[in-house]
Amino acid sequence: MHVPDGFLDAPTSVATAAAAAAAIGIALRGARRELDDRVAPLAGLVATFVFATQMLNFPVAGGTSGHLMGGALAAVLVGPYTGLLCMTVVLVVQSLLFADGGITALGTNVVLMGIVTVVVGHAVFRGVQLVVPKRLSMVAPAAALGAFVSVVLSSATFVALYALGGVIPIPLDTLLTAMIGVHTLIGLGEAAITFLVVASIVAVRPDLVYGARRVVAVRELETRLVAS
Template sequence: MHVPDGFINTPVSVAAGVVAAAAVAVSLRGARRELGGLSQAGGPGGERTAPLAGLVAAFIFAVQMLNFPVAAGTSGHLLGGALAAVLVGPYTGVLCVSVVLLMQGILFADGGLTALGVNITVMGVVTVVIAYGVFRGLLKVLPAGRRSVTVAAFAGALLSVPGAAAAFTAVYAVGGTTDVPLGKVLTAMVGVHVLIGIGEAAITAATVGAVIAVRPDLVHGARGLTTRLKLRIGGELVDAPAPAASPVAARSTTAVWATGLVTALVLAGVVSFYASASPDGLEKVAADQGIDQKVEEHAAKDSPLADYAVKDVADARLSGGLAGALGVGATVAVGTGVFWVVRRRANAADATGAEPSAV
């Protein structure tokens, strides 16, 4: 659903950029609480999640390269807002998707640079808000447990994609550069993205379930699910003493980080070659409904990695694989750097007792 340059006029693109910048600023403040440490994360796990946030961004980048068929001549790909929000928190999730979109736009000419604000707002903010709202709402009514986290993540992801499609249609209604019947655009966008949402939900639930199975303490959305052991004393049930904190070595994220990075590299560098070549949902609707009549060439169209291929490498498989691997490396480096700074600021504020200020 990467919106290219030319779909949305300049005033609305600028307004969307302001909204996106404000959302990122708010998310930086919220991410400090999610990633800063025990006291700021609202429970155990914050300091262990921080090293994984950059990896989550890289994983989303990799999986977004895997377009899957959803209908005749149409494909879809992960948006990632739901997955990021459940794994590392909603504020950090917005930042993860924003990093991915920035890297895609600058390095791979995917998603217009003037439309970056639109893409962050639609693919990052809207998906996270819808997905995490549904996720938290369901956790309140479902039985406490890991399975409920996976089910709630599935539902949040499923609804976030058509929600983002509707949000794009709303933006297009205000600032679209062509005169087309908006009712048809809305019906087509939501219809195809409901199908894409099923794929998004399956990927999100499978990933969240896999992480919960090995390290539930690293899943932001699964915090607080541990039930205290009960002891019967004098005929009454009382809470057992809390177990001693695990040593730092036992809480190491190295194995999870390495496994996730290798998985992302394999997906982007190898599996992506077999992804569907059909246009994604937005591209298909744009061509069918005529909203792409004024699309503009990307400013980075001559980038060495444009269109997810390394320039001057003739072999398509090697070219795409190298581009994917380089994209994963660049995304994990930039994302890790961003979240390292966020975490340091949070820890510094925690040490001084001051409220973290927005950047």
């Protein structure tokens, strides 16, 4: 999913860079409400984990490979604003030090792998939480579904950006079919990794998981009501 330099024209790259800058500015302000003595240390660990796992590819189909994007995972663990900042740090380091994604396409990659995956992943996660029982056992499945949907929609967003400013001549229907097909499989891998990570932390320290705090609060309230 890392977009290289020259794949999109200059106006599209500038527009995505502006969108990324605006989103980062909003995230910097919003993260103040999320960061506390529990989230702050975990944010560094999340960024490190996402960076490390993005460097590991797993085979998909037809000779292609995929890797964890991590936006939904970051949003569930440390909150959407802090999660976006974590993803931005990862993408900047990858672009500047490892040439993974073009420098001129950095804004595009932040939009695709940061904004879309975090916002969509968190929105799906919260939507599921609203309709399922308020149980800790449902946190990991909700996170996994958010991760899957975020990857597929991220690939669809890439196709939309290519339709606006793609430089290399590729038929849109071919590109859309290939991107959605491959990233559906990648999304399954993303969902599995997200499920395992979130479930592992929830089993030990649910209070550390930002997305589980509402469930923990409900459980504590129910416990107090029963005790009284």
